[in-house]
Amino acid sequence: MLGLEGTGVALAYIFTILATLLCIVYGWVNWNKGDEHETKEIKEELKWEEKDSKLAK
């Protein structure tokens, strides 16, 4: 298969390409999902930034 002698190597070649396709399809399907920048997280960030600026001083 594909000029490759051993099945083990041919499978590795094919699985490698399939794994890449899986990544592409997953990313494509979930492109706009998972945006969870909630109010709570914004508050947490503000708190850390205050702490960071205190430490920097």
Next chain:
Amino acid sequence: MEISLLMIITVVVYLIATAIFGYVGYKQTTSSSDFLVAGRKQHPVIMALSYGATFISTSAIVGFGGAAATMGMGMLWLTFLNIFVGIFIAFVYFGKRTRKMGHSLDAHTFPELMGRRYESRFIQGASGLLIFIFMPLYAGAVMIGGAVFLQQVFGINYETALLFFALITAIYVVFGGMKGVMYTDAFQGAIMFIGMAILLVFTYVKLGGVVTAHEHLTALSALVPDGMKAGGHQGWTSMPKFASPMWMSLVTTLVMGVGLGVLAQPQLSVRFMTVKSNKELNRAVIIGGIFILMMTGVAFTVGALTNVYFVEKYNMISLDVTKADPELLKAMDEGKILPAKQAPKPAAAEKAAPVTAVKQAAGAAGTAAVKAPAKKAIPDNIIPLYIAKAMPEWFTALFMVTLLAAAMSTLSSQFHTMGTAISRDFYEKGLNISSKNNLLINKIGTGIGIVFAVVVAWLLPKVIEGGSNIIAIGTSLFFGLCAAAFIPMYIGALYSKMVTRTAAISSFIIGSLTSLFWMAFFHTKESAALKICKFIFNKDTLATTPVLATLDPIVVALPVSFLVIIVVSLLTKKTGDKHLLKCFDGIKHIAAKTAKGGK
């Protein structure tokens, strides 16, 4: 190879661009959050390229490419794991929870995430120390990869090449922090992508297309040296014989050690905490998957195919070319000497004929006697030699920058992680020493880490014999150790409320010790080099069979580590619900169960 003006210009342009990106990072770094996790607001493309470029070093291209030239295309199983485990599983199943939990617990490093999740200063401090002590082994391997290439291209000595890498990289890590590291990583990742894409296309076109090139490589199985055949080699397009020493080395050390070890790499896991939401991680999966395919996929395929090129050109397999006298190769390049025809074995003579037929150039002066040279073969030199001999000069310049970029992007993250491990994790948290200026402590820690790594890189080739895939081994060792020490604890942290602090500590200690013990006394590749076994027992290994001697530490230590974390969790006091609710805040499934008091 002589240094051309084109090469100098390419390198100078690359260095200037790197300096600009490092400077942008420096200007944007105003807080410790910026320095440690790039402000947690990175773009998915930058995050994915940075993750990929950090993951893939020169050692993955030069070292593992050389290993593929030796062992064959079975190395593609590692590419499969790199993409499926290293990108898909890592981003989707580890990345999202790491990001969320890191956010909830205000963790800035991987050891800090573990330490806060398990409410243990010991875990944070000891993890930091483990990283600081052993990461230089990996950083050393990365520097060797780059240094070997520079030696080939510029003809400079090894020490100069090491200092060059360390110094340039250190500057933008120390000043630019994580932002500097990620911006330069993304730029370097883009160069790597272009370089490897051209290398793949060029190689397949040169060798007659995808299937033809593979067929020619298959036909070379008759030329496998007897020593390698005895080790289990069955040709470059077949897997080595099951359970043979070569199979053990390929499958347990290279494929499993690196393929699974990636899940608990501190310098990679911390990148999940640099984006603001899961949306960025979803998008980064696409870029990460394609990027890794073009890195290790290309390196391993081209690495194996170098045999076809070298047999056609010199009538020598790649390993033999690294042993051949450079003057002899040059004379053959110029047509002054013709390569001797190797007699293929009878059974394979017909298949091997198309590639072993040596073109008799007009006016040839003689034939090179390709005897078994006395020098040791050095797999790490195969890819550099292939680039130097097979590629046009403009590409050699581009590829040199590709390798510089690969080495620097990995090295910068290693320096950053070593710096934060010794300063924030070990010194500040582990030893509980508060400091007014933690940025300065970070920079000092990074400086110490850099010196340590350079010394290791300088010593490694002297301690471990040449020709033993030193770069690939150095990399897989660190990956294997991280796997045994961190994977069970990391999975427990993200997915289970049952895992206790004592269990995590026990798994960390026993996993690390088992891994180190196996390296020191059983796995011959390391035990022979470390010489501890020789000193105590007056032999290289305590293994009584070849299988045990070649069984990688990860195969032993990872199951032991898992077993310990499960058993000790069952026997010790559970973590309080209040803390678990904080840890799993926003991770709906477990948070909901905990709130209901479910077990």
